[in-house]
Amino acid sequence: MRIKVAGLVAGLAASLAYSTSAFAQELTIFWAEWDPANYLQELVNEYEAETGVRVTVETTPWQDFQTKTFTELNARGSAYDMVVGDSQWLGAASEAGHYVDLTEFFTKHNLGEVMAPATVKYYAEYPSNSGKYWSIPAEGDAVGWSYRKDWFEDPKEMEAFKAKYGYDLAPPKTWAEMRDIAEFFHRPDENRYGIAIYTDNSYDGLVMGVENAIFSYGGELGNYETYEVDGIINSEENVKALEMYRELYGFTPPGWAKTFFVENNQAITENLAAMSMNYFAFFPALVNEASNPNAKSTGFFANPAGPGGAQFAALGGQGISVISYSENQEEAMKFLEWFIKDETQKRWAELGGYTASAAVLESDEFQNATPYNKAFYETMFKVKDFWATPEYAELLIQMNQRIYPYVTAGEGSAKEALDALAADWKATFEKYDRYKQ
Numbered sequence: 397m398r399i400k401v402a403g404l405v406a407g408l409a410a411s412l413a414y415s416t417s418a419f420a421q422e423l424t425i426f427w428a429e430w431d432p433a434n435y436l437q438e439l440v441n442e443y444e445a446e447t448g449v450r451v452t453v454e455t456t457p458w459q460d461f462q463t464k465t466f467t468e469l470n471a472r473g474s475a476y477d478m479v480v481g482d483s484q485w486l487g488a489a490s491e492a493g494h495y496v497d498l499t500e501f502f503t504k505h506n507l508g509e510v511m512a513p514a515t516v517k518y519y520a521e522y523p524s525n526s527g528k529y530w531s532i533p534a535e536g537d538a539v540g541w542s543y544r545k546d547w548f549e550d551p552k553e554m555e556a557f558k559a560k561y562g563y564d565l566a567p568p569k570t571w572a573e574m575r576d577i578a579e580f581f582h583r584p585d586e587n588r589y590g591i592a593i594y595t596d597n598s599y600d601g602l603v604m605g606v607e608n609a610i611f612s613y614g615g616e617l618g619n620y621e622t623y624e625v626d627g628i629i630n631s632e633e634n635v636k637a638l639e640m641y642r643e644l645y646g647f648t649p650p651g652w653a654k655t656f657f658v659e660n661n662q663a664i665t666e667n668l669a670a671m672s673m674n675y676f677a678f679f680p681a682l683v684n685e686a687s688n689p690n691a692k693s694t695g696f697f698a699n700p701a702g703p704g705g706a707q708f709a710a711l712g713g714q715g716i717s718v719i720s721y722s723e724n725q726e727e728a729m730k731f732l733e734w735f736i737k738d739e740t741q742k743r744w745a746e747l748g749g750y751t752a753s754a755a756v757l758e759s760d761e762f763q764n765a766t767p768y769n770k771a772f773y774e775t776m777f778k779v780k781d782f783w784a785t786p787e788y789a790e791l792l793i794q795m796n797q798r799i800y801p802y803v804t805a806g807e808g809s810a811k812e813a814l815d816a817l818a819a820d821w822k823a824t825f826e827k828y829d830r831y832k833q
Contacts, residue, residue: 519715531715533752590647592663611708613637
């Protein structure tokens with residue numbers, strides 16, 4: 397009770413200090429329904445205790461998140477003051493005037509250096525390399541890997557693996573090693589399989605999975621400044637990366653042609669696969685014995701390097717933006733000033749959120765806090781992302797349509813799929829006059 401009263405008094409004092417005019421006592425942040433949103437609600441409860449301003453994190457299931465957000469934005473509604481939106485929304489939301497320009501805020505607080513560089517580039521800046529910012533990196537995330545340590549560290553398995561492949565069985569440092577390990581543990585007769593990868597083609601699951609291979613094979617999706625794609629999305633590096641992804645699909649459990657984050661955690665918890673791809677945001681469930689009976693035997697590693705030594709990963713996570721139609725923009729900006737403070741970012745990480753603060757990520761305290769934070773730290777400084785142009789949804793659909801039949805059914809070749817995709821994307825950019833800009 398004493399703490400509550402003290403917090404209330406402190407909140408009233410802070411509110412008076414902040415007040416230059418009548419301001420809102422409530423803010424609403426919109427996000428998807430998942431554990432990080434719950435962690436954020438815990439965090440903002442502390443903001444209310446400090447300032448007296450109530451902040452509510454309103455959520456909706458992931459499958460409705462994009463539609464519900466843009467329905468509200470296109471209606472210029474004021475239901476939400478801020479949104480923790482997907483990185484690929486930056487172009488659509490900023491060009492349509494839905495997001496408040498945060499460039500001055502970014503410069504004032506030197507966020508280009510305070511936050512991990514890759515998170516600034518992909519969560520906040522649009523157009524690419526423009527120096528214009530529309531979000532504050534909020535929930536850092538990327539794709540990493542979990543694996544069954546007990547399988548890897550079994551002496552008989554280690555001996556058999558070395559006899560077959562000529563090197564020690566250990567978390568893979570390259571995609572070639574990952575392919576060997578997946579093959580080694582792929583034993584359908586034992587109901588044991590090599591690897592679980594993303595294959596769901598309804599949004600960005602399969603695309604992000606393939607991006608992990610493309611970026612680490614030294615490839616790119618295109619030139620985000622000139623919109624050039626031919627010779628880039630269908631480059632030799634990307635063809636080899638897609639061929640590798642298709643090969644790994646051959647070592648997945650049966651029925652693995654429509655899988656995403658839920659199934660990939662189940663691959664570990666239900667003893668199906670030796671290794672599993674997933675967002676770091678879903679790894680807390682794998683170290684919890686209540687949700688993973690193999691928690692003590694589950695390890696983690698960052699996305700391995702490609703054949704040329706490049707090592708990148710597909711970006712997940714989101715930045716937080718102020719909605720242009722909010723009636724409480726002044727208060728929302730004050731909240732962001734609190735959110736970016738070092739102590740707030742440290743607390744955010746303690747609660748389970750994935751901070752993008754470079755200082756927190758680099759600290760030993762953060763890296764040793766969980767079995768996967770070290771891999772997360774290593775990953776967040778080498779992430780890349782999908783197109784953030786307003787037509788990103790069309791590009792996403794086209795990529796899914798071209799690569800899904802090849803990956804899951806072996807239709808055609810990787811080169812044919814990517815050549816067709818290059819033509820699709822070029823036509824899309826021509827439709828939106830991107831080459832004339």
